[in-house]
Amino acid sequence: MRKTLFFALTLAGVALTVNKLAIAQAMKLPKLVPQASPQQVVDEHIEALNACDWDRLMAQYPPEVLIVVADGASFRGREAVGDLFAGFCQPKADGGLNGLTFTVLETFTVEGTLNVIWEADADFLAEPYKGADAYVTKDGFMYAQVTTFDGSKLQMK
Secondary structure, eight states: OHHHHHHHHHHHOSOOOHHHHHHHHHSOOOOOOOOSSHHHHHHHHHHHHHHTOHHHHHTTOOTTOEEEOTTSOEEESHHHHHHHHHHHTSBGGGTSOBTOEEEEEEEEEETTEEEEEEEEEOTTBSSOEEEEEEEEEETTEEEEEEEOOOGGGOOBO
């Protein structure tokens, strides 16, 4: 659990308190909701992330989900991913990144992997932050994500 918490801090670049972690662990994982196409899986992910809607985010991740972040750390399974996004979706005043908005700049597919180049911005950022993700979907769910996002690189005002 400490390893997961350490890497969650790295991804979000924020201080996730013990109380927030306890809240994340107490959240009940929602029912899975498949999307009709790989593009719709990614669209739902971006929309749910921008809304910081934890239930919508978690409704797309099957038990086998794997997220790999910029430093090579990984989060495997719905519970680990749920903890990760619970910290991310906290209000900025509470150490989260709620209010960060991702805008898709380009999308392209290579043999079933959807690749997205994006820009993130928020009122609390001094400048937009750019990155990219690769998404592997199957049967309407998000099975894997590799991201360049590194919250420690965000330039805060």
